[in-house]
Amino acid sequence: MSIGSLSSAGGHFRRLTSAQRNAFLAALLAWSLDALDFFLLILCIPAIAAEFHTKASGVALASTLTLAFRPVGALLFGVLADRFGRKPTLMINIVCYSAIELGCAFAPSLTALLILRAFFGIAMGGVWGVGAALTFETLPTEGRGVFSGILQEGYAIGYLLAAAAFGLLFQHIGWRGLFLVGAAPALLVIFLKTSVEESPVWLASRGKRADSATKPPLLANLKAYAPTFLFLIVLMTAFTAFSHGTQDPYPTFLKQQMHFSPGTVGLLAVIYNIGSLLGGFIFGGLSERWGRKRAIITAALLAIPIAPLFAYGNTPLLLGIGAFLMQFMVQGAWGVVPAWLTELSPAPVRAIFPGLAYQLGNLLTSQNLYLQTSLAERWGNNYSPVILGTVIIVAIALAVVTSFGRESRGTELTAG
Secondary structure, eight states, X not given: OOHXXXXXXXXXXXXXXXXXXXXXXHHHHHHHHHHHHHHHHHHHHHHHHHHTTOOHHHHHHHHHHHHHHHHHHHHHHHHHHHHHOHHHHHHHHHHHHHHHHHHHTTOOSHHHHHHHHHHHHHHHHHHHHHHHHHHHTTSOSTTHHHHHHHHHTHHHHHHHHHHHHHHHHHHHHHHHHXXXXXXXXXXXXXXXXXXXXXXXXXXXXXXXXXXXXXXXXXXXXXXXXXXXXXXXXXXXHHHHHHHHHHHXXXXXXXXXXXXXXXXXHHHHHHHHHHXXXXXXXXXXXXXXXXXXXXXXXXXXXXXTTTHHHHHHOOSHHHHHHHHHHHHHHHHHHHTTHHHHXXXXXXXXGTXXXXXXXXXXXXXXXXXXXXXXXXXXXXXXXXXXXXXXHHHHXXXXXXXXXXXXXXXXXXXXXXXX
16 A cells, blocks of 8 residues: 555545544444454354354355345335434444344354344345445545545454454354354444434435425335446446455355364454455545546456465465455455445435445345355365356456446535
């Protein structure tokens, strides 16, 4: 990362008002801690499988259910955010996912855990769209790509925190203890309540919302903007296959195929999530100069030559280098997503469109981890060819889909 990039980002951040800064931090933390709770399960799949006497693919169904139910949360919390405001909806959202994570710590059976993770998916599904709407309706247009890169990397921050907790604490408190730690995000509600203001764009449009006779219903809005909505769903299907396809099977690959200790797995996860953070930050900034599309396509295609090292490195050092570079590119592409989806979404449905399209993409790829794990188990716990094939296919697909999108850099976000 160049000193110039750091200076530019620092300059953008210093120019924010306290209200803008707090809104951005609240959305970043909400998404980071949500991702923490999601990845605690991903890291603990082998341990949970051992306790419940099942295969890793059986526990991987928990991830499938989480991803499959996220569109329900995106729709539910998106509607609430459009009607009652971004701030109170985000507060309710955080309480919900924290409480469900706490419940997972006491799951008496795999069936109970699977049910809880489905409900967790509903809660998780609302956070991204509501947080992005609050952020980009509050922040100035200038520097939106930089803030997009930082905001999206809340996901990598959450994964990094989960990896650190796993590496440091798992041997002492087990997977149930880690889920207890995962309930801590509920404390973020205090910051939201006391320090964050409502979106000025939502407040400006509140008068229009009061006249319900002139406001088109959700279904009418979806029909009116159907081409844009369908494109966003296809785009996010490619994006979620890119991220979950490279991230979710990797800890199990390191544990079961490479036979690394929990400490080594945790350390490698920390390393590749540092790569994620840098990639999202740098490509988010580059999208301000290159445009959204060029930044995404470049990051996606650069992942392909890294794939053999990522999947076939035979030492912790080689795998660490490969994973760092891979997640630099994966999250580099993802760093542009919050800004691009928000810019492409019509004002009347800005809290619903990005989040719902994102989570429908998750629904369409929700079987990925289960299929990847099942295929690897069929080949004697050999994850390498599965991971390699995934990277090549989804990177090309993402680049092609992105090329059909509309460039939106510099778009002004107005009230609906």
